[in-house]
Amino acid sequence: MADKPTKGLADVVAASTALSDIDGKAGRLFYRGYDIHDLTGRTTFEETAHLLQHGSLPTRAQLADYGAELVRGRTLGALVESNIPEIAEKQGPMEALRTLVSLSGAEDPEKDSNAPEANRRKAARLTAQQPILVARYHAARTGGAVLDPDPELSVAANFLRQITGRDPSPREVAIFDACLVLHADHTMNASTFAARVCAATLSDMHSAIVAAIGTLKGPLHGGANEQVMRTLEGLDPEGVAQAVRDKLAAGEKIMGFGHRVYKTEDPRATHLRRMSQELGEASGDDTFYRMSKEMEEVVFAEKGLYPNVDFYAATVYHYLGIPTDLFTPVFSVSRMSGWTAHVIEQHADNRLIRPDSEYIGERDQKWAPIDER
Numbered sequence: 001m002a003d004k005p006t007k008g009l010a011d012v013v014a015a016s017t018a019l020s021d022i023d024g025k026a027g028r029l030f031y032r033g034y035d036i037h038d039l040t041g042r043t044t045f046e047e048t049a050h051l052l053q054h055g056s057l058p059t060r061a062q063l064a065d066y067g068a069e070l071v072r073g074r075t076l077g078a079l080v081e082s083n084i085p086e087i088a089e090k091q092g093p094m095e096a097l098r099t100l101v102s103l104s105g106a107e108d109p110e111k112d113s114n115a116p117e118a119n120r121r122k123a124a125r126l127t128a129q130q131p132i133l134v135a136r137y138h139a140a141r142t143g144g145a146v147l148d149p150d151p152e153l154s155v156a157a158n159f160l161r162q163i164t165g166r167d168p169s170p171r172e173v174a175i176f177d178a179c180l181v182l183h184a185d186h187t188m189n190a191s192t193f194a195a196r197v198c199a200a201t202l203s204d205m206h207s208a209i210v211a212a213i214g215t216l217k218g219p220l221h222g223g224a225n226e227q228v229m230r231t232l233e234g235l236d237p238e239g240v241a242q243a244v245r246d247k248l249a250a251g252e253k254i255m256g257f258g259h260r261v262y263k264t265e266d267p268r269a270t271h272l273r274r275m276s277q278e279l280g281e282a283s284g285d286d287t288f289y290r291m292s293k294e295m296e297e298v299v300f301a302e303k304g305l306y307p308n309v310d311f312y313a314a315t316v317y318h319y320l321g322i323p324t325d326l327f328t329p330v331f332s333v334s335r336m337s338g339w340t341a342h343v344i345e346q347h348a349d350n351r352l353i354r355p356d357s358e359y360i361g362e363r364d365q366k367w368a369p370i371d372e373r
């Protein structure tokens with residue numbers, strides 16, 4: 001008979017990874033040994049993706065090559081292109097991304113190879129493609145034209161320009177770039193685990209990423225950032241404290257708070273809070289930032305819970321002019337760099353992931369023919 005399960009696999013070590021590490025008690029996060037506080041604001045998303053996918057921060061020459069690979073990857077295949085309008089009509093943003101990434105697998109030039117070098121190139125193509133898919137999806141559903149990707153612009157600058165239709169300021173680009181860095185990887189979070197489970201059957205890169213996108217979508221994981229904004233929009237700015245207390249008293253979870261691993265402040269929230277304040281003040285209306293601060297104080301006083309990455313990311317994206325239902329897609333734009341690196345890592349030292357279960361159903365049932373049931 002199997003042992004009792006650890007519900008939610010809490011504290012179960014499910015894989016070895018050299019990609020990221022968390023100290024949940026101290027509130028620290030590292031990508032390949034680099035403290036997130038040292039990377040944020042100093043290292044671009046392109047450098048971070050290279051760090052994860054290739055194992056080191058790039059030299060100038062490596063960054064030029066990798067950057068060029070990312071720019072080439074911004075061109076969508078004909079199958080994906082032709083399906084965007086119908087998918088945009090019928091599916092929500094995360095579902096559409098799941099579908100479009102799956103379709104893009106059919107057009108991948110190395111679709112029949114699972115070799116490490118092919119997967120590294122697929123990782124770059126998927127990382128390049130994800131922001132373009134979000135922008136093209138958004139344009140299709142709003143009926144607007146989308147600006148062509150600008151090969152001179154970084155992932156962050158190009159994405160903001162395509163989504164908002166205007167040239168973002170250098171400060172907006174720097175802040176969004178830092179957001180992408182902050183979301184790039186996070187040990188055995190649910191979507192990364194899903195990708196690794198899929199990859200461990202020796203399935204292909206695109207299948208693993210489709211599993212990850214579907215997993216990120218849920219409100220207990222990446223979907224929380226959208227729910228944070230919806231909560232803020234639904235509150236009276238003068239009644240935040242009471243509304244939060246009422247929700248807690250009713251047993252509701254407050255989106256954007258709590259974490260499986262961090263027992264103190266999520267180090268990413270420290271940066272995002274500051275960015276939210278800066279953008280809120282610069283916008284001339286920092287109401288949502290101030291409401292967030294008040295929520296944070298009340299949730300801590302009532303439950304001792306800290307904000308996670310999704311909490312202040314919501315208002316940062318809002319102030320950057322990103323539509324609320326694209327917040328979780330934005331998360332996927334960044335996390336693509338980590339997911340793909342995890343698939344490569346899983347394949348490099350693979351064993352099928354197949355845990356056990358505890359049987360809690362009926363036993364010794366007597367079979368009866370259909371007319372006697």
Ligand SMILES: CC(=O)SCCNC(=O)CCNC(=O)[C@H](O)C(C)(C)COP(=O)(O)OP(=O)(O)OC[C@H]1O[C@@H](n2cnc3c(N)ncnc32)[C@H](O)[C@@H]1OP(=O)(O)O
Pocket residue numbers: 008189219220221222224252253254255256257258259260261303305308309310
């Ligand atoms: C990128 C990310 O994925 S970050 C996480 C994004 N998700 C969210 O923000 C959703 C809200 N938060 C949560 O649901 C949880 O804190 C999770 C899913 C993040 C972590 O879940 P777990 O580690 O399984 O903790 P669990 O849900 O069991 O919570 C433990 C206790 O804290 C409470 N709690 C945890 N989070 C919250 C919250 N946000 N609001 C209110 N209470 C909470 C639970 O109700 C539970 O209380 P109980 O012991 O009295 O029943």
Ligand SMILES: O=C([O-])CC(=O)C(=O)O
Pocket residue numbers: 185186187188189190260261308309
């Ligand atoms: O690690 C987790 O469980 C969730 C999270 O914060 C992330 O994926 O960034």
